[in-house]
Amino acid sequence: MKKTVIGFSGGKDSTLALYKIQQDPGYEVDSLLVTLTEGFDRVSIHGVRHELLKRQADSLGIPLREVWIPQDSTNEQYAERMEKAVHEMLDDGVTHMVFGDIHLQDVKEYREKMLSGTGLTPVFPLWGRPVGDLGREFIDLGFKTVMTCVDLDKLHRSFVGRVYDEAFLEDYPEDRDICGENGEFHSFVFDGPNFRFPVQFKLGEERVTPDHQTKRDRFLYVDLLPL
Numbered sequence: 001m002k003k004t005v006i007g008f009s010g011g012k013d014s015t016l017a018l019y020k021i022q023q024d025p026g027y028e029v030d031s032l033l034v035t036l037t038e039g040f041d042r043v044s045i046h047g048v049r050h051e052l053l054k055r056q057a058d059s060l061g062i063p064l065r066e067v068w069i070p071q072d073s074t075n076e077q078y079a080e081r082m083e084k085a086v087h088e089m090l091d092d093g094v095t096h097m098v099f100g101d102i103h104l105q106d107v108k109e110y111r112e113k114m115l116s117g118t119g120l121t122p123v124f125p126l127w128g129r130p131v132g133d134l135g136r137e138f139i140d141l142g143f144k145t146v147m148t149c150v151d152l153d154k155l156h157r158s159f160v161g162r163v164y165d166e167a168f169l170e171d172y173p174e175d176r177d178i179c180g181e182n183g184e185f186h187s188f189v190f191d192g193p194n195f196r197f198p199v200q201f202k203l204g205e206e207r208v209t210p211d212h213q214t215k216r217d218r219f220l221y222v223d224l225l226p227l
Contacts, residue, residue: 001028002138004096004123005065005089007111008032010048010056012145012164013100013126014181015189016138018060020125023193033065033085034058037073044069046148046186047221052201055226056188057134059195065089072213086118098123102131102181131179139165143192147185148202149221152208154184161203188224200227 004027006018021027034053034227035044042049057064067085069078089097097120101108111122126134138145145164150157154176162168164187176184191198204223211218 002026002096003028003030003092003094004098005029005031005033005094006062007045007097007099008034008064009100009186010034010043010053010189011046011148011187012136012138013102013181014141014143015143015145015192016134017098017125018062019141019143019192019194021123028055029062030089030092031063031065032060033067033089033097035069036066037071038068039071041150046185046188048148048188048224049226051226052199052224055199056190059197061115061147061196063213082114086115086120089166090119094120095167096121096123098125100126102126102129102134102179104181129175131181135164135169135178139169141193143189144198145187145189146203147222148188148224149186149219151183151185152220153180157220159185160206160220170224201225202227 004021006014006029008014022029036042036050037044043053065085067081069081095117099111099122101124108124108127115122147160147162150160172178190201201224204225206220206222207218208217209221210216
C-alpha cells in the first residue's frame with residue numbers, strides 16, 4: 001500500500017483529490033500537507049482561519065502537516081520550508097504526494113520538478129478531467145464548499161461567500177473556469193461524503209487586497225468565523 005500525503009488547501013479540488021485517493025485501496029492517506037502564513041494564522045492564499053482548518057481535518061479524520069511560511073515569503077524561503085517538510089515525510093515512510101491540479105501544465109510540471117529526486121512520487125487524480133464534469137461530480141457527491149475569495153478581474157464580487165451548488169453553476173460566467181483553476185476563486189469545503197460532521201461557520205467581514213505587482217485592489221476575501 002502506498003503511504004500518501006495530500007497537498008491540501010481546504011478547498012474544492014484538493015478535497016476532491018483526497019476523496020478519489022480514499023476510494024483507491026492501493027493508497028493509505030497519511031496526512032494533509034497545508035501551507036499557512038506566519039503572523040496571520042491562516043491558510044496561505046485562501047485566507048481561511050487555522051481554527052477552521054483544524055476542524056476540517058478533525059471531521060475528515062486525517063492529521064495535518066503544517067508548513068508555516070513568512071509573510072511575503074521569497075521563493076527561496078518557500079523552497080526551504082517545503083524541503084524540510086519533504087524530508088519529514090520521507091522519514092515517516094511516505095512515498096507519494098497527491099495534488100488536485102486539473103489542467104495547468106506549468107503547475108503540474110512545477111510539482112513534478114519540486115519532487116524530482118526526492119523519493120516522493122506525485123499523483124494527480126483529477127488531471128485531464130473536463131472541468132464541467134468535475135464541478136457537477138463534486139456537487140453530486142454531496143460536497144459543500146463556500147467561496148472565500150474571488151478575483152475581481154474575473155468574477156463579480158457577488159460570488160464571494162456563495163456556496164458551490166447548482167444555482168452557482170447556472171450563474172457562473174461561461175467564459176470562466178468553473179473549477180477556478182485559473183485563479184477565479186478559492187474555497188473552503190465544510191461538508192461532504194468523507195466528512196464525519198459539517199464544519200460550522202458564519203460569514204464575517206469582507207476585505208479587498210491588492211495585486212502585488214500592480215498594487216491595484218483586486219482580490220475580495222470574506223472572513224469565515226468558526227461557530
